[in-house]
Amino acid sequence: xxxxxxxxxxxxxxxxxxxxxxxxxxxxxxxxxxxxxxxxxxxxxxxxxxxxxxxxxxxxxxxxxxxxxxx
Amino acid sequence: xxxxxxxxxxxxxxxxxxxxxxxxxxxxxxxxxxxxxxxxxxxxxxxxxxxxxxxxxxxxxxxxxxxxxxxxxxxxxxxxxxxxxxxxxxxxxxxxxxxxxxxxxxxxxxxxxxxxxxxxxxxxxxxxxxxxxxxxxxxxxxxxxxxxxxxxxxxxxxxxxxxxxxxxxxxxxxxxxxxxxxxxxxxxxxxxxxxxxxxxxxxxxxxxxxxxxxxxxxxxxxxxxxxxxxxxxxxxxxxxxxxxxxxxxxxxxxxxxxxxxxxxxxxxxxxxxxxxxxxxxxxxxxxxxxxxxxxxxxxxxxxxxxxxxxxxxxxxxxxxxxxxxxxxxxxxxxxxxxxxxxxxxxxxxxxxxxxxxxxxxxxxxxxxxxxxxxxxxxxxxxxxxxxxxxxxxxxxxxxxxxxxxxxxxxxxxxxxxxxxxxxxxxxxxxxxxxxxxxxxxxxxxxxxxxx
Numbered sequence: 183x184x185x186x187x188x189x190x191x192x193x194x195x196x197x198x199x200x201x202x203x204x205x206x207x208x209x210x211x212x213x214x215x216x217x218x219x220x221x222x223x224x225x226x227x228x229x230x231x232x233x234x235x236x237x238x239x240x241x242x243x244x245x246x247x248x249x250x251x252x253x
Numbered sequence: 254x255x256x257x258x259x260x261x262x263x264x265x266x267x268x269x270x271x272x273x274x275x276x277x278x279x280x281x282x283x284x285x286x287x288x289x290x291x292x293x294x295x296x297x298x299x300x301x302x303x304x305x306x307x308x309x310x311x312x313x314x315x316x317x318x319x320x321x322x323x324x325x326x327x328x329x330x331x332x333x334x335x336x337x338x339x340x341x342x343x344x345x346x347x348x349x350x351x352x353x354x355x356x357x358x359x360x361x362x363x364x365x366x367x368x369x370x371x372x373x374x375x376x377x378x379x380x381x382x383x384x385x386x387x388x389x390x391x392x393x394x395x396x397x398x399x400x401x402x403x404x405x406x407x408x409x410x411x412x413x414x415x416x417x418x419x420x421x422x423x424x425x426x427x428x429x430x431x432x433x434x435x436x437x438x439x440x441x442x443x444x445x446x447x448x449x450x451x452x453x454x455x456x457x458x459x460x461x462x463x464x465x466x467x468x469x470x471x472x473x474x475x476x477x478x479x480x481x482x483x484x485x486x487x488x489x490x491x492x493x494x495x496x497x498x499x500x501x502x503x504x505x506x507x508x509x510x511x512x513x514x515x516x517x518x519x520x521x522x523x524x525x526x527x528x529x530x531x532x533x534x535x536x537x538x539x540x541x542x543x544x545x546x547x548x549x550x551x552x553x554x555x556x557x558x559x560x561x562x563x564x565x566x567x568x569x570x571x572x573x574x575x576x577x578x579x580x581x582x583x584x585x586x587x588x589x590x591x592x593x594x595x596x597x598x599x600x601x602x603x604x605x606x607x608x609x610x611x612x613x614x615x616x617x618x619x620x621x622x623x624x625x626x627x628x629x630x631x632x633x634x635x636x637x638x639x640x641x642x643x644x645x646x647x648x649x650x651x652x653x654x655x656x657x658x659x660x661x662x663x664x665x666x667x668x669x670x671x672x673x674x675x676x677x678x679x680x681x682x683x684x685x686x687x688x689x690x691x692x693x694x695x696x697x698x699x700x701x702x703x704x
Contacts, residue, residue, distance in 0.1 A: 190602065191632040193307070195442065217594075217602035217636045218418070219486075241307060 184226050186249040188242045192216030197238055199249070203231045211249050214242070229253040254278055254329055254569055257355070258322045259297070260343075261333030262312060263623030264639060265545075266293035269331050272561040281325055283318055285311035287631045293623065299325060306633040312336045315343045319350055329353035329568055331561075335635070338544040339366050339415070355568040357467075357543045361518045365541040369412045369450050375538045378517030380510050383529060383537040385452035393433045399451050400429055406454040409433065411440030411447075415542075418443055420487060422454050455531050457689040460484065460539075461496050462527040463511035464552045464560075467520035468567045472576040475508045476552050476560075477583045481527075482690045483683070485600050490670065490693070491677075492548040493588040494555050497648060497686025503534035510536060522567045523549070523560055532689075547591070547640070550619055554587040554644040586651045587644040590659065590674050594636040597673040598697075604632040608666030618643050618658050630667060638669065648686060652678060676700070 192214035199211045210222040211231070233250040236242060257273055258281040259266045270280045270293065282297035287306035294300045301321050303311040315337055322330055330347050332338035332355070341359040348354060356362075365371045369389060372382045384403055389412060390396040400407045400423070409432055411419030419440045423429040433449070441447040464476040480496035481489045496504070511526040518541075525546050527539040549560050563574055575581055594603045610626040612618075622639035624630065630638060643658065645651040656678050662671055677683055682692050 190604065196438070216632045217604065217634065219600075219602055219636075221601070 183232075184229065184251045184253070185247045186211065186223055186225065186251065188214060188244055188246045188248055189221060189223070190214070190216050191243045192221060192241070194236045194238050194240045194242060194248075195220060197234060197236070199231050199234070201231050201234055205229060205231060205251060211251075212236070223248060225251055227251070227253060254353070254565060256281060256298075256325070256327045256329075257565075258283065258318070258325070258327040258330045259293075259333065260312070260318050260330055260337055261335070262288055262291065262293060262634065264293075264621045264637065265333040265547075265623075267296060267623060268621055269333065269561055270296050272559055272565070276562065276565065278565070281322070281327055283312070283321060285633070287629075287633050291623070291628065292625055301325075306631060308336065308633070315340065315346060319343075319346055319352075322347075322352060323350055327352060329355050329565075331355040331564070332544065334544050334547055339542070341366065353568050355522065355564050357520055357522050357524060361520060362543045364518055365543050367412055368410060368414065368540055369448065371541060372538070374517060375514055378513055380514045380517070380538045381536060383452045383455060383539065386450045389448035389450055393430060396429055396433055396449075396451060397426055400426065403451060403453050406456075408452045408454050409436050409449060410452060411436060411444060411449055413444035413446040413448065414440060415444075415540075455529050455537065457532050457691060458529045459496070459499075459688075460489075460527065460690050461499065461507060461530050461536075462525045462542075462546075463508055464546075464549070465511050465515040465520065465524050465526055466560075466563060466567070466573055467515055467522065467524070468573045468576070469521055469570055470572050471519075472573050473512055473515045473520060474573060474576060474578050474581060475511050476556050476558070476581060478504065478507060479548055479551050481548065482688055483677075483693050484690055485693055489548065490591050490593070491588065491674070491683075492551050493586065493648070493651075494551045495583060495586065499530070500534060503530070503536070507536050510538065514538060514541060523564050547637070548589050550621060550640060550642045551587045551589045554619065554642055555583045555585060556581070557584065585644055585646050586648040587642060588648075588651050588655055590641045590643075590655070591637055591670075592639045592641060592664075593670050594630040594638050594667050595670055596668050597670045600670075602632065602636050603668035604630050604636070605667035606630075607638070607664065609663055611663040613658070613661035613663070615658075617645070617654060638664070652684065 195213040195215040212223040214221040229251040256279040280297040282300040341362040344359040437447040467473040483491035525542040619642040
């Protein structure tokens, strides 16, 4: 199981995957907007999305768990 | 004008307060919870909390800001740049409340805020525009057809876009297909309007803009140009005036086009007309910014004028302090560096607490800083910590002074782009002054290859 965390505080700009979806390593699963910059959050390894903890527009803090992926 | 509310934050709020203080005008700051301890809040005569850190819940709450202004007996509202500065509805509400907006008319903002509309207006005024579509492209099929007519590469842009957001360069049909929907999505998310259009990408172009000023008596002047070609992610990091390697004949064409553009929309107060200048010194209108620019100090240092003071005079209904174009002269050379809280290599934002902020010997250097040592740079706003502006007799002297100054600056606690400036200033690309908007990305690629 891999937990993708926010690399810095920001607002969830897009959520590009759904629960149950298979993702590839390096795929951008979510984009944060912080300090007027878009920050892509990529899957570290291939697997299935089992949980998405945020919605577009949510503010998240650094280290918050955004998405869970199981191999 | 006795009391001005500043609907902004950080360095630009402080900059406006400074001129108001000099003129004996009281200032009112508005701020978010994240900014409660910021210098601009302390420096204003009065300050009022708007709400939580997120701009939608604080600095973009137009009605709340206007309510505070009415309650506190404010005469005028200065919007700074960004945030509500180009929001025509905000302007109309201020005027309906019986106060003065320190900026152009709402109708002018409306006309120029829409990139497609402004292209059409400028063409009608005889100002050359970049070849492109004069209407939004509604579907990918339409975009592909239009791009084929224009010729690749093209820029796909949000009509309501700004600040480098909502635009992408497409080399071919595949890239256009890949980016079309995402630019529409971003345009909707950032600007509330998903209309996109296409422009020809002009290779090896310079981004040069002209500071213009108009008053209510119909006077319009230019205050010369700024070269803003040093950019990362389509956002400016270094600006200079005058623009190097611009033949005098081309400069005159550029300045006249800017004045024509301003007159075409009956422009009042401070504005900037942005142009693309190609390798043959052909000029193309890009957009008009209906506000004071981040880089206005570059103009202030070569002109010797206080542009905020000019804004206040025009807002009061007075004529421009200098309306005879021949009297307006540019002296020496000025360069501005935007000091951002970001990684100097990846440009990733670097929020945090400024543990040390030591500018060193600031003789001959203007620093417009929004922060002091100990302040937090939060992730809620753009990462601009300060602007460093150097003015000297010649470009070479300005570069040398910049090098001496920037190497002694000590900012600790977060990353800044000062190491980038220290390396880039020594590069042949910058030293010669013969550079285009591709200069910084290309130079960074060379640095990576050499490692």
